[in-house]
Amino acid sequence: MPTTVTDRIEKKILLHAPRSRVWRAITDSKEFGTWFQSVFTDPFRPGGRIKGRITYPGYEHLTMEIVIERMEPERLFSLRWHPYAVDPNADYSKEPTTLVEFTLEEVKDGTLLKVVESGFEGIPIARRAEALKSNEGGWTQQMTNIEDYLRRNP
Amino acid sequence: MRLKLVARLSRGGPQSIVRLTKGTPLTRQAITKHLHVLAGAGLVRGTRRGRESRWELEPQRLDVAYRYLDLISKRWDVALRRLRTLVEE
Numbered sequence: 737m738p739t740t741v742t743d744r745i746e747k748k749i750l751l752h753a754p755r756s757r758v759w760r761a762i763t764d765s766k767e768f769g770t771w772f773q774s775v776f777t778d779p780f781r782p783g784g785r786i787k788g789r790i791t792y793p794g795y796e797h798l799t800m801e802i803v804i805e806r807m808e809p810e811r812l813f814s815l816r817w818h819p820y821a822v823d824p825n826a827d828y829s830k831e832p833t834t835l836v837e838f839t840l841e842e843v844k845d846g847t848l849l850k851v852v853e854s855g856f857e858g859i860p861i862a863r864r865a866e867a868l869k870s871n872e873g874g875w876t877q878q879m880t881n882i883e884d885y886l887r888r889n890p
Numbered sequence: 891m892r893l894k895l896v897a898r899l900s901r902g903g904p905q906s907i908v909r910l911t912k913g914t915p916l917t918r919q920a921i922t923k924h925l926h927v928l929a930g931a932g933l934v935r936g937t938r939r940g941r942e943s944r945w946e947l948e949p950q951r952l953d954v955a956y957r958y959l960d961l962i963s964k965r966w967d968v969a970l971r972r973l974r975t976l977v978e979e
Contacts, residue, residue: 742955753977864958
């Protein structure tokens with residue numbers, strides 16, 4: 737599938753902190769967990785397959801698994817995971833993952849952090865509809881549409 | 891070939907079989923067959939206009955794709971705000 741606008745998300749954020757501080761916050765599994773709202777017991781290392789328990793309110797019954805790809809000190813950190821894997825009974829292991837890349841760049845006022853998550857077009861459309869459905873609030877108007885959609889595309 | 895058809899529809903918008911067949915080694919019949927398979931998967935739909943059919947991407951599929959991305963995107967915004975608090979404190 738060609739890269740389309742629905743395949744990736746790009747975020748840029750200027751952090752008023754040194755690059756070494758940002759690097760630690762994204763690559764130390766305990767620190768990562770504090771802002772990502774998950775608890776990881778093992779440290780991140782390239783090639784590592786690490787399990788985490790989600791602490792995000794309402795999703796505490798879920799675990800997640802991430803695979804660390806690259807760790808180039810203070811420059812690039814990348815990992816793969818199953819985005820929005822919210823069905824505790826589903827086996828996501830055979831499904832495609834998305835790639836998350838954190839890039840750090842030193843700028844005048846601190847660190848420019850770029851986050852790119854890509855590969856969403858590989859995620860089955862029914863999974864994506866399911867994520868919308870499980871996201872409480874705000875979607876009531878669209879809910880019937882999604883349910884109809886899932887009925888037609890089981 | 892089916893992925894190519896989806897890509898062409900995504901780039902070129904709704905179009906006729908004739909236009910979709912142009913530049914491919916396949917016959918109109920073969921293209922039509924592929925389109926029907928894609929329609930069965932809920933990816934595209936055909937509507938009749940006079941004597942010819944026009945094919946387009948199923949809008950609801952795209953709608954789901956866009957809104958899903960928006961949801962994930964908002965999640966990142968919240969997480970990154972929390973990251974900012976952590977490193978700037």
